[in-house]
Amino acid sequence: MHVRLIDIAHARSGDKGDTxxxxxxxxxxEYYPLLVKYLTIERIKKHFxxxxxxxxxxxxxxxxxxxxxxxxxxxxxxxxxxxKLDAQGKTLGSAMLRLELDIDETVVxxxxx
Amino acid sequence: xxxxxxxxxGQGFWGDLLTAPVDQVTRGPIDYLVMDYLAEVTMSxxxxxxxxxxxxxxxxxxxxxxxxxxxxxxxxxxxxxxNGGGVNPQACREAIFQAARRAGLRGLRIGIVSGDDILGDLxxxxxxxxxxxxxxxxxxxxxxxxxxxxxxxxxGAWPIVExxxxxASIVITGRTTDTGLTLAPMIHEFGWRGDDWDRMxxxxxxxxxxxxxxxxxxxxxxxxxxxxxDLAHIxxxxxxxxxxxxxxxxxxxxxxxxxSRQTVTEQLxxxxxxxxxxxxxxxxxxxxxxxxxxxxxxxxxxxGITGRSSTEFYKxxxxxxxxxxxxxxxxxxxxxxxxxxxxxxxILRTRLDDLGLSFDxxxxxxxxxxxxxxPLAAPAVDLNEVVLRVGVRSHDAxxxxxxxxxxxxxxxxxxxxxxxxxxxxxxxxxxxxxxPALLPKGAVRPSIDVTEA
Numbered sequence: 046m047h048v049r050l051i052d053i054a055h056a057r058s059g060d061k062g063d064t065x066x067x068x069x070x071x072x073x074x075e076y077y078p079l080l081v082k083y084l085t086i087e088r089i090k091k092h093f094x095x096x097x098x099x100x101x102x103x104x105x106x107x108x109x110x111x112x113x114x115x116x117x118x119x120x121x122x123x124x125x126x127x128x129k130l131d132a133q134g135k136t137l138g139s140a141m142l143r144l145e146l147d148i149d150e151t152v153v154x155x156x157x158x
Numbered sequence: 159x160x161x162x163x164x165x166x167x168g169q170g171f172w173g174d175l176l177t178a179p180v181d182q183v184t185r186g187p188i189d190y191l192v193m194d195y196l197a198e199v200t201m202s203x204x205x206x207x208x209x210x211x212x213x214x215x216x217x218x219x220x221x222x223x224x225x226x227x228x229x230x231x232x233x234x235x236x237x238x239x240x241n242g243g244g245v246n247p248q249a250c251r252e253a254i255f256q257a258a259r260r261a262g263l264r265g266l267r268i269g270i271v272s273g274d275d276i277l278g279d280l281x282x283x284x285x286x287x288x289x290x291x292x293x294x295x296x297x298x299x300x301x302x303x304x305x306x307x308x309x310x311x312x313x314g315a316w317p318i319v320e321x322x323x324x325x326a327s328i329v330i331t332g333r334t335t336d337t338g339l340t341l342a343p344m345i346h347e348f349g350w351r352g353d354d355w356d357r358m359x360x361x362x363x364x365x366x367x368x369x370x371x372x373x374x375x376x377x378x379x380x381x382x383x384x385x386x387x388d389l390a391h392i393x394x395x396x397x398x399x400x401x402x403x404x405x406x407x408x409x410x411x412x413x414x415x416x417x418s419r420q421t422v423t424e425q426l427x428x429x430x431x432x433x434x435x436x437x438x439x440x441x442x443x444x445x446x447x448x449x450x451x452x453x454x455x456x457x458x459x460x461x462g463i464t465g466r467s468s469t470e471f472y473k474x475x476x477x478x479x480x481x482x483x484x485x486x487x488x489x490x491x492x493x494x495x496x497x498x499x500x501x502x503x504x505i506l507r508t509r510l511d512d513l514g515l516s517f518d519x520x521x522x523x524x525x526x527x528x529x530x531x532x533p534l535a536a537p538a539v540d541l542n543e544v545v546l547r548v549g550v551r552s553h554d555a556x557x558x559x560x561x562x563x564x565x566x567x568x569x570x571x572x573x574x575x576x577x578x579x580x581x582x583x584x585x586x587x588x589x590x591x592x593x594p595a596l597l598p599k600g601a602v603r604p605s606i607d608v609t610e611a
Contacts, residue, residue, distance in 0.1 A: 055380045055381035055382075055420065055424065056380055056424075057378070057380060057424040057425070057427060057428050059428050059429035060429065061429060061431065062294060062592065062594070066427075066428075066429055066430060066431065068424070068426075068427025068428065068430070070381070070420070070423050070424065070427065072381065092534070093534075094533065095532060095533040096532050096533065096534070104431075104432055104433050104434075105446075106427070106433050106445060106446050107446070108446055108447065108448055108449060108450075108462075109423050109426060109427065109445075109448065109450070110423075111423060111426075111427050113427055113430055113431075113433055115431060121519075121521065123592075124198065124199065124590070124591065124592055125199060125483070125587075125589050125590045125591070126480065126483075126551070126589050126591050128483060128485065128519055128521035128549030128550070128551055129521065129523070129529075129549075130523055130525065130529045130530070130547060131529065131530050136530040136531065138380055139380065139530075139531075140530070140531045140532075140534050142380070143531065143534050157382075
């Protein structure tokens with residue numbers, strides 16, 4: 046089935062230098078395995094093509110039903126060096142939620158936007 | 159020992175909601191008010207202020223706030239811990255003592271923590287074989303040594319614990335970790351040992367939840383922002399902490415906002431790296447061990463946290479000047495708003511090229527279309543208006559200055575239905591860049607001074 050990430054997850058993003066962090070949190074426990082399975086480093090790197098110019102790292106927090114991504118070289122140099130309106134990557138969480146997934150599983154999903 | 163200590167978050171950054179700390183002391187019982195004022199950029203701004211006037215260099219908002227709440231915190235025996243001392247905690251304390259005298263209050267014990275400012279010690283460290291290499295790039299400090307504006311060590315909870323131990327009811331620090339402000343009262347009240355890593359980690363996680371104020375209690379909440387009640391009167395988070403390291407995140411009854419598994423989880427994943435190694439001067443906390451339990455409306459129990467021993471280093475943050483930037487904006491209206499903004503950008507770039515100006519970067523964003531999500535933005539369909547935003551960065555101040563003179567001419571010499579130039583020419587501003595480094599803990603010692611007046 047086809048699901049929008051925004052319907053199964055929420056997210057918050059922030060900065061550390063030129064690296065943005067995006068925490069993605071499953072809205073229900075049954076969605077967390079889908080995040081682990083489908084939000085691969087390759088998938089996220091492709092999604093943020095042209096935004097994250099460096100590597101992407103992924104960390105798992107099963108206790109919080111969350112994944113944490115680090116997007117390196119994503120903030121135009123970061124801090125006051127950056128010319129970006131969003132120099133601190135505050136809106137990259139919602140950019141993450143633009144992802145749409147084709148999944149093998151069948152889950153109940155409620156539209157969130 | 160008290161069975162429970164209530165620690166309230168009062169400010170998440172310098173510029174945060176001014177009514178929040180007042181609400182925390184007036185709307186319900188708390189034992190400690192903790193306030194974080196220092197972002198990285200703040201230290202260099204304060205350093206500049208202090209250079210102009212040696213009586214400045216701290217968060218001035220803090221003094222006005224303290225003047226307002228002093229009678230209440232004295233009456234209710236609430237202790238205040240804040241890093242608003244910036245690069246001049248001594249002057250900050252003096253200003254608060256003066257405020258206390260104006261309010262007719264005597265016998266106030268205020269502790270200050272300093273010694274974090276190592277700007278005057280850099281050459282001694284370098285000569286002594288401490289390289290202060292950039293943690294991220296590995297570069298030697300020598301490449302920017304002459305341009306350094308400020309250099310501060312991040313101290314942790316322990317200097318604050320010592321000040322509390324000497325009877326301070328207000329502790330004002332310079333550069334201290336945000337998490338240390340919350341961990342310190344837990345160590346002080348519960349008598350925790352420094353090598354009790356699980357409890358150090360528990361207090362650190364409590365600090366991480368409190369350090370951004372309302373962002374843990376319903377602010378900036380992506381899961382369901384429309385469902386958060388009364389954001390206008392948002393209650394900042396409070397940690398009810400216990401001697402075993404467990405704590406409950408809550409907020410005052412009757413305040414707006416929401417404390418839930420989801421609101422707190424968003425804060426837990428905010429600005430973290432590897433969740434197994436959240437490094438502070440006090441410990442290394444493992445965020446994958448945090449267990450959350452909703453135990454009532456606006457009450458979330460946090461437990462199970464483990465940690466490991468702290469590292470041998472303090473983190474140092476240095477700020478240095480690294481060129482100039484300027485940003486100009488113009489607003490284009492329907493029809494063809496996006497096309498006009500793009501044409502104006504192209505005309506501007508041609509003129510900059512004709513002038514032979516060189517920039518390290520010229521960046522164009524179209525606000526209303528792609529400024530936030532860049533290439534992920536959905537295709538634009540007949541936009542009503544769009545803001546052209548062009549920024550430049552260069553080490554050549556004259557080039558950046560000249561760029562500022564090329565925006566306004568576009569109004570009469572570019573595409574039509576353009577407005578939004580009331581602010582005047584974009585002015586160059588200095589780029590303050592950051593240099594993160596490590597310093598062996600033995601190389602520097604925090605200085606604690608508690609004085610009564």
